Amino acid sequence: MTKTTPKESQSCQYEVVDDPEKGLTIRLRGAMNAANAPGLIREFRGMLKDRDLSSLTVDLGEVTYLDDFGTLVLTELRNMAAEVKAAFKIENARNKVAQMLEVLHFDRLDRKISFEKVRPPGIFVRLGDATFRHASDLKYLISFIGSVCLSLIHVCLHPRSLRREDTFLCMQRTGVDALPIVGLISFLLGLIMAFMSSVQLQQFGANIYVASLVSLAMTRELGPIMTAIIVAGRSGSAFAAEIGTMKVSEEVDALFTMGFDPTRFLVVPKMIASVIVVPVLTLFSDLFAILGGMVVGVFILDLTASAYIDQTLKTLTLFDVFWGFFKGAIFALLIAWVGCLRGFRVTGGAASVGQATTSAVVSSIFLIILTDSVLSVILRYWG
Amino acid sequence: MRNVIIQVRDLVAGYGEEVILDGISFDVYEGEIFVVLGGSGCGKSTLLKHLIGLIKPISGRIIIDGDDLSHSDDETFQKILRKIGVLYQSAALLGSLTLAENVALPIEEYTDLPKDSIETLVKMKLNLVNLDGYENHLPSEISGGMKKRAGLARAMALNPKILFFDEPSAGLDPVTSAGLDNLIIHLNKILGTTMVIVTHELDSIFAVAHRVIMLDKHTRGIIAEGDPRYLRDHSQNPFVSQFFNRRPDPGAGP
Incomplete structure (x- = not known):
């Protein structure tokens, strides 16, 4: 069993314990918030990159505060574990932390989300779309000419208007x-x-x-x-x-x-x-x-x-x-x-x-x- | 003793020569839902614009979480801006960006999260305001209530310590409006964010407010401060009790 010294990432510290039987355990301590989340994500990515994992356990026992940025760190860890088909588990979450995870639907966040812009439709669809648009423009153009002419005639007949x-x-x-x-x-x-x-x-x-x-x-x-x-x-x-x-x-x-x-x-x-x-x-x-x-x-x-x-x-x-x-x-x-x-x-x-x-x-x-x-x-x- | 997060001292506010608020002072405590209310034209919006730094006060001090907003250099001002989020009356979402892009905008600018993490985070933020599934919609494609919620998600993008709301219920139906009130209470509870709300919706005030201040047009100052329910039932000031009990001015109407 190897144990690395606690590392500090601003106000959040963590400790990594590698047990051949139990797998890798990350023990987090302190507040996980917007200030330290980016650093944590980078560090964990670097650390777990070429690691052969059987299971990953995250111990939240000493985490005092967790917001959505902190939850993001956990989501990232879970994704990393999923990539190498390792089991993932969260332990000892305090009441408030567990509540936060619940509110943010942590369990349902696992599917890969992508905000790719909707792909542009095919050429025929666009051609048709353009045709309809131009036809409607033309229709409006004609009705606008008509409406302007009518208004002008009205004004000529009733100059006071x-x-x-x-x-x-x-x-x-x-x-x-x-x-x-x-x-x-x-x-x-x-x-x-x-x-x-x-x-x-x-x-x-x-x-x-x-x-x-x-x-x-x-x-x-x-x-x-x-x-x-x-x-x-x-x-x-x-x-x-x-x-x-x-x-x-x-x-x-x-x-x-x-x-x-x-x-x-x-x-x-x-x-x-x-x-x-x-x-x-x-x-x-x-x-x-x-x-x-x-x-x-x-x-x-x-x-x-x-x-x-x-x-x-x-x-x-x-x-x-x-x-x-x-x-x-x-x-x-x-x-x-x-x-x-x-x-x-x-x-x-x-x-x-x-x-x-x-x-x-x-x-x-x-x-x-x-x-x-x-x-x-x-x-x-x-x- | 609770921490004071916003401290306003002898604030004289107005536009140019015209004074709208004359020497008001109050405190907002950390974690509370604080409502600024008053009749039309009493300077609620003016006060809000001063609190979020859009207008500099004529005199007086506004201290936000230890930093003086009214006499700040650029650097301090930027620091203060990072601590606050604002939900504007019309949500003020950028019309050319999707909801996800709107929420991601401040996150991309001010954190160095990897791009794919930002997407997950944005998803969480939109989840939090019950807008999951609308990531790729444009602001013009959603309803007024949804726009407000998306605006709220954007205001909270960086988890600010203080959230300001300008008339959150304006233009919403009672159901949507009550939903937004619940969301405000919920977020206040789980994130501990201080909320400063400018409104005159009575139902909403009784539902969310921990403490209110009431501004008055004639005295150009604060005429009441405290728990809204207590003020409704016990205030000696005729205008205050008139406001909370929704009675018209004598002589108004037929």
Whole structure:
């Protein structure tokens, strides 16, 4: 019979007795809790790793306190014994300790537990699932368009039913608050464009055409697109997040049960506000870009300001400006629509709101570019 | 003499300039179920937020198990946080993780248990709150009562010395709520955890509380302290007896 000296693992000590007849006995002493359980488990694993066991007895006679971490140590010991098919026994547990083991269902804990995530289903199941999901999305999309149209018609017929304060607030947030950033980005864009084109045009002595290039490109294409992208990032995401959070906290349901149409209450003000302010923002964007171009024209290309403005006015027709204005309105409609749509599709919790916001921005930008291409083609063939 | 585990002295609590609790002092003893109660807006939740360190007091001291929470450096603060667990009103389970992952989160972070042992431990914790079999469920897939129990399992993940409960019965049906009360009593008995509960559910107070303090909106302080049953039957303070006997304000209602 061999006996090892008591070892200490923080406040819990143990002693291992190896008796050829009785098998291995571990005598524990003190409190077995969260502080010493990890250490004990590691030590026992190391100790019993290559040991030939016939039986393992755990003596709890001097254990004063045992919680679930302590029970975990015992479970581990039992698993180790089971691995080498050794008999396992617990001895002398005090009343309180035995009670704890009872409460934690120590006897029933032996089966191997695994929290492996449920395996993803097969490809056909996922394909079918995706099909159903997209079909339901499409269905919702169509019904949402219908509901928005109906609400808009209702508001046109009964202008007093429009929530005016919400609309003004939304106009301020979407339009006025966005003005500095739209102005700055457009100014820099005009500057870059003038600078890059001047390098080429200077070779032909066609400096003055920098003005035409900047004004035409900005007014017809880049102004509306840049403005729309900024608004999508600022306000489209905000619409989705706001409605999504309202959905999560059941505010949308509350509106519904109070007899409000959530679409009319939440979507229409945002849509009307956006359609009014985004074209105006587009005009500002054009102005700032032309100003940016003019800075390059005056300071690098030695043009006079009046010559630059004159050339700009000669190039631009009223149609170009209106075309940009019109595109701004279309883009605004798309941004507000997609933002609100994604918001209403939120289910569950915080993560879903995040996804809706991302998806609102990405889809708006995609739709903006797509619509712009379609409009360009229309203008080319029918214009 | 029992050990004092939470000591609050001259606590002035509030938000910014607005004082909600003015100079309150009380002790919580180790191993007891202590209930903070009072009418709406009396500062129960404010007190709780101060006790768990979410808000710093305007003045006064909060000493938790020997460490001063109100004037602690980062290290002491972390040490105190390890001694407490909180069950929030809405359970506050992380929605993107399963119940098992939610409970395993603090265990993985603060102990160096091997991974397979953590799984067994999590199983035990969920067993303890009668949620065996729901390990792989997401919080959105279970009922309100189950969420609370899972939140409790997560709060007790590291066997803290003190558990705080914010309105544990809010939004639960009487049966589930009584079940949760029993669970609180049971855990208090077997683990010896000190429980601090903020609530105004009378049934629950009479069922679980060893001792209560009652806060009052007008005096911004404690108006009663002691055994809830004694207070109900013998309190001289009209508001206290009104509260415990569930009588409306004179003039309220038709």
